[in-house]
Amino acid sequence: ATTHPLWPQIDKLTMEQLGYAQQGVEGGVWQLFAEEGEMKMYRRELEEGGLVVDPLKAVHQVRGATAHEMAHHFWSPDVRFEWDTSIEQMTVLDRISEDTLVFLQLHKRVWPTAQRDALFWSHIRKIPPSDPANADAHDTWIVCNQSTDHPDAPKDEKVVRVELTVCFVCQTFLDPPPAEGEAPTRDNLLTKITYCSVVNPGGWAPASVLRAVYKREYPKFLKRFTQYVVDKCAAQPINF
Numbered sequence: 001a002t003t004h005p006l007w008p009q010i011d012k013l014t015m016e017q018l019g020y021a022q023q024g025v026e027g028g029v030w031q032l033f034a035e036e037g038e039m040k041m042y043r044r045e046l047e048e049g050g051l052v053v054d055p056l057k058a059v060h061q062v063r064g065a066t067a068h069e070m071a072h073h074f075w076s077p078d079v080r081f082e083w084d085t086s087i088e089q090m091t092v093l094d095r096i097s098e099d100t101l102v103f104l105q106l107h108k109r110v111w112p113t114a115q116r117d118a119l120f121w122s123h124i125r126k127i128p129p130s131d132p133a134n135a136d137a138h139d140t141w142i143v144c145n146q147s148t149d150h151p152d153a154p155k156d157e158k159v160v161r162v163e164l165t166v167c168f169v170c171q172t173f174l175d176p177p178p179a180e181g182e183a184p185t186r187d188n189l190l191t192k193i194t195y196c197s198v199v200n201p202g203g204w205a206p207a208s209v210l211r212a213v214y215k216r217e218y219p220k221f222l223k224r225f226t227q228y229v230v231d232k233c234a235a236q237p238i239n240f
């Protein structure tokens, strides 16, 4: 509900992240570190307090699923374990509204670092076609994940809490457009995805380990996730 105390922050950060995601990767600030087919992954080297927090920006495009289908499966707690292989436990601590949840997830330990968890609100929103940021797309959906505090979050001394800001922006294009007067089929769907993340690992973790995990896991995650949604939705009616 828009009366929730977190709502102003949720609204402001979501629109800021939309702008950030839609900025190009020109200018030499971003370093391309992985490229597979349509997927390109960029990073910036950034350390905070001696910890690697390298911002990441990935762009990808897939055929056969809509922005809504992609964003919904990225946001929904019901399917989180079907695609996110990095988590061991996940609970929804709070439902701020029907499109905003508070997640607590325990990630699998990555040797030799201590186990980590993430506590964040996750908001999903359709960006109206009128929005200039969305002029030529059929429709645009965004999921924004932002670390937050929550009174019900258990604190386990042995687990280090990461700080994260993540956004997942999807735009559907009808390309090629359906024939005159024909309804679109999944062959007409082209969805462009921009995934941005800044994760502060929150405590000691060697830069070499983090960068190795990061370079290996992120490309795998985006390919695996998008393929999972395309496969899952293939036989379903299109959900714009």
Ligand SMILES: CC(C)(C)c1cc(CCc2ccccn2)cc(-c2ccc(S(=O)(=O)CCO)cc2)c1
Binding pocket: 084, 086, 087, 105, 107, 108, 109, 110, 113, 115, 116, 117, 118, 145, 162, 164, 166, 197, 199, 200, 201, 205, 209, 210, 213, 214
């Ligand atoms: C590698 C690094 C970038 C720092 C990292 C470390 C860990 C904790 C697990 C871990 C990995 C490596 C080293 C230590 N701990 C988690 C994440 C992370 C968490 C959440 C999301 S999400 O996009 O919100 C999808 C929902 O789960 C993405 C990434 C990233």
